[in-house]
Amino acid sequence: MKLNRRSFIGSVAAASALAAPMVQAAGHGKPRVVVVGGGAGGATAARYIAKDSKGEIDVTLIEPTRKYYTCFFSNLYLGGFKNIEDIGHGYGTLASDYGVNVVHDWAVGVDRDAKTVALAGGSSVPYDKLILSPGIDFVDGAVPGWDISAQNAMPHAYKAGSQSELLRAQLMAMPEGGTYVMVAPPNPFRCPPGPYERISMVAHYLKANNPTAKIIIADPKPKFSKQALFEEGWNNHYGGMVERIGPDFGGENVEVDPGAMTVNIDGEVIEADVCNVIPAMKAGRIAELAGVTDGNWAPVNAADLSTKADPDIHVLGDAAQQGDMPKSGFSANSQAKVCANAVRGALTGSRVFPAKFANTCWSLIDTNDGVKVGATYEATPEKIAKVDGFISQTGESAEVRKKTYEESEGWYTGITADMFG
Amino acid sequence: MPRFSDVILPGLGVTGLVLTGALAFSTAGRDRAEFEASEAALNAVRAELDAAEARIAELNLATVTAEELEDAMERLAAFEARLAARPEGVDEAEPDPAPVVSVMLAGNxxxxxxxxxxxxxxxxxxxxxxxxxxxxxxxxxxxxxxxxxxxxxxxxxxxxxxxxxxxxxxxxxxxxxxxxxxxxxxxxxxxxxxxxxxxxxxxxxxxTFSDDPSNIPEADPTAQGTDHEVDPEILALKGDPEYGEYLSSECTTCHQASGGDDGIPSIVLWPEESFVMAMHAYKDQVRPNQVMQMIAGRLSNDEIAALAAYFADLEK
CATH class of the missing domain: 1.10.760.10 (Cytochrome c-like domain)
Incomplete structure (x- = not known):
């Protein structure tokens, strides 16, 4: 099953020399696909289109960072289960082995009439099909007192990398018996179990290193994903350390003061040693600049992830408003393959197969205590609709939980290979 | 916690039994007056049904033993016999020919x-x-x-x-x-x-007034379930390798194409027949992994054959 990469590149060159350019590429040679964003959606889409079109499509991937730190497993880094290098990935293989033109720059505009993407560096890249997979940005003013200039004092760590390292450093520097406050986001947001897995990992670290410390969550949501599993786990492993203030106790009425390091929860002012603010989210800015958003997100058609606004622009992953799939790396990767198949079909006439989607979210509660939730989805005329699913049960045996954790490790290796080659 | 339908309906083969007796009275188009005339007889059967329902629901299918199952089947058979001898008026009602568990249609x-x-x-x-x-x-x-x-x-x-x-x-x-x-x-x-x-x-x-799966992934399905019927000539199906290649992209989210197997087993270079048998074992929930049961559960027999054909092609 391993691709022979040398012969693959060789055959690309040969095929390009012999094959006539496809007609769908309006008179300019090979059809061109531009992918903006090199995460679970974008990297996967770029790789699959390049791989499966065997050189018939020019693929450009625009991603500002040289090294991509996955948000999934970044909580495990906070808990000390991973090193930061373990979750960092480069784009070299996409360029060398799949022929993807990797451009490290910011996409700052889309001209839908001319079909070009403007880059911060000044150049512009033409496309026949544009795939936007920009992830999330934060809603301005979502948490009064917080803006992006406060992210050093009060990190979000909801885009992995330097923010994750900062939060880890702050956690390690917490005074004995100190207070860690998380301001949790409202729905919908990236990675529904993410904030609560993070709480588990923070508690895991504190239990070993600072056992009298406290964790407070201010949460605007009445319910959250895997709630019974997390609460059972917090009770079993970290009894008394975690306090969650839901909306019935004012958890949605929060203000922060990054200068004073205080959090005001419904009138009660708490002094925080670490304050992890995860604000409300919206689609990554480029989706809005391209004019394909409606409100905070980009509505898309379920069958191929094309936007409702423009059939030649597709939006994948967190930025898309697609229906029932949670905003997760697994979902973005799943959507990318459906989109890649459809885009390739539109540009080269290759066979297009029915959309099938799946997602599984694993979370780690403590050492070898893994849980998961998953579902399958189908494309309906209105949306991506959930068909069936499962969730780990409370009270599962230690062996089951260990297997679940090991499975998540295997998945991480699998999906990152699927994204970056 | 198991769903009511999981406890009551499948596995025991009582699908028709438990509800048929009751649904006998709900046959579409039946005259309402006639329906009400048989109310007394109906109440007697209802009491039986309630009792039977309670007994079946006590069984936890996850931990049920063969003896318990047999015992339950015997009691149900006895109940069925009593139903067969139900009082006049009740007797006249034709069992509902429609499937007892409604097929879930897409709703507007x-x-x-x-x-x-x-x-x-x-x-x-x-x-x-x-x-x-x-x-x-x-x-x-x-x-x-x-x-x-x-x-x-x-x-x-x-x-x-x-x-x-x-x-x-x-x-x-x-x-x-x-x-x-x-x-x-x-x-x-x-x-x-x-x-x-x-x-x-x-x-x-x-x-639309319940939790949305995009916010809470474990929230209830919103779509019609896929058909999980098993074809008796599964192994004879000839798969479409190109479709298999597309479908295989779902596998490589977790299973490494390189054949690496840390935490998740390798699926590279499996004999075609073993592959098909394993996939059906997950589909029929004989093999235990939840993710695989879910993924295989919604693959049709043709799709499993297509995957097998693709993987077999790779070996050549």
């Missing part, structure tokens, strides 16, 4: 909103909904029966709840179709919504 929430007029006198739904004659219907999907605080439920529903009844598309559809048959002592005095499409539309509307 807008039509459902109109249909909800039939319910509105008693039930509120949406922002600020409160209990009225009936409980409010916010966050209905996935919630345990008889669980809204401060609402006085019938003993019948409370007992069903104690036996594990949860409200999902299937159980709700059965309940709305004929409330009294589903829970004989329910205080919901509603004759029932007989049209399956109407029920699907109504439920699609009510579904």
């Amino acid at each position: 929430a807008e039509t459902g909103e109109t249909l909800f007029r039939e319910c509105r006198a008693c039930h509120q739904v949406g922002a600020g909904a409160k209990n009225g004659v009936g409980p409010h219907l916010n966050l209905l999907f996935g919630r345990a029966a008889a669980s809204v605080p401060d609402f006085r439920y019938s003993d019948s529903l409370k007992r069903a709840a104690a036996n594990g009844l949860e409200w999902h598309a299937d159980t709700l559809s059965q309940y709305i179709e004929d409330p009294r048959t589903f829970a004989s002592g329910t205080r919901m005095s509603y004759a029932g919504m007989k049209d399956a499409q109407d029920r699907a539309d109504l439920l699609a509307y009510l579904r």
Whole structure:
């Protein structure tokens, strides 16, 4: 099953020399696909289109960072289960082995009439099909007192990398018996179990290193994903350390003061040693600049992830408003393959197969205590609709939980290979 | 907690049995007067049904032993025999020829909103909904029966709840179709919504007031389930390798194409027949992994054959 990469590149060159350019590429040679964003959606889409079109499509991937730190497993880094290098990935293989033109720059505009993407560096890249997979940005003013200039004092760590390292450093520097406050986001947001897995990992670290410390969550949501599993786990492993203030106790009425390091929860002012603010989210800015958003997100058609606004622009992953799939790396990767198949079909006439989607979210509660939730989805005329699913049960045996954790490790290796080659 | 339908319906082969006796009276188009005339006889059978229901629901299918199963089957057979000898008037009713568990049709929430007029006198739904004659219907999907605080439920529903009844598309559809048959002592005095499409539309509307799977992935399904029937000539199917290649992209989210196997097994270079057998073992829930049961569960036999053909091609 391993691709022979040398012969693959060789055959690309040969095929390009012999094959006539496809007609769908309006008179300019090979059809061109531009992918903006090199995460679970974008990297996967770029790789699959390049791989499966065997050189018939020019693929450009625009991603500002040289090294991509996955948000999934970044909580495990906070808990000390991973090193930061373990979750960092480069784009070299996409360029060398799949022929993807990797451009490290910011996409700052889309001209839908001319079909070009403007880059911060000044150049512009033409496309026949544009795939936007920009992830999330934060809603301005979502948490009064917080803006992006406060992210050093009060990190979000909801885009992995330097923010994750900062939060880890702050956690390690917490005074004995100190207070860690998380301001949790409202729905919908990236990675529904993410904030609560993070709480588990923070508690895991504190239990070993600072056992009298406290964790407070201010949460605007009445319910959250895997709630019974997390609460059972917090009770079993970290009894008394975690306090969650839901909306019935004012958890949605929060203000922060990054200068004073205080959090005001419904009138009660708490002094925080670490304050992890995860604000409300919206689609990554480029989706809005391209004019394909409606409100905070980009509505898309379920069958191929094309936007409702423009059939030649597709939006994948967190930025898309697609229906029932949670905003997760697994979902973005799943959507990318459906989109890649459809885009390739539109540009080269290759066979297009029915959309099938799946997602599984694993979370780690403590050492070898893994849980998961998953579902399958189908494309309906209105949306991506959930068909069936499962969730780990409370009270599962230690062996089951260990297997679940090991499975998540295997998945991480699998999906990152699927994204970056 | 198992779904009511999981406990009651599959596995024991009682699908037809438990509800057929009751549904005998709900045959579409039957004359209402005739229906009411047989009410006394009906109540007798209802009592039997309730008792049988309670007994079956006590069984936990996850831990049931062969003896318990056999015992249950015997008691059910005895019950069936008594049903066969049911009193006159009841006897005349033809069993409903339609499948007992309604096929879940795709519903239209807008039509459902109109249909909800039939319910509105008693039930509120949406922002600020409160209990009225009936409980409010916010966050209905996935919630345990008889669980809204401060609402006085019938003993019948409370007992069903104690036996594990949860409200999902299937159980709700059965309940709305004929409330009294589903829970004989329910205080919901509603004759029932007989049209399956109407029920699907109504439920699609009510579904919009429950948790969204995009926010809480474990929230109830919103789509019609896929068909999981097994073809007897599965192994003879000839797969389409190109389709298999597309489908295989779902596998490589977790299974490494390189054949690495840390935490998740390698699936590279499997003999075609072993592959097909393993996939069907997951599909039929014989092999235990939840993710694989889910993924294989919605692959058709042709799709499994296509995957096998693709993987077999790779070996050459």
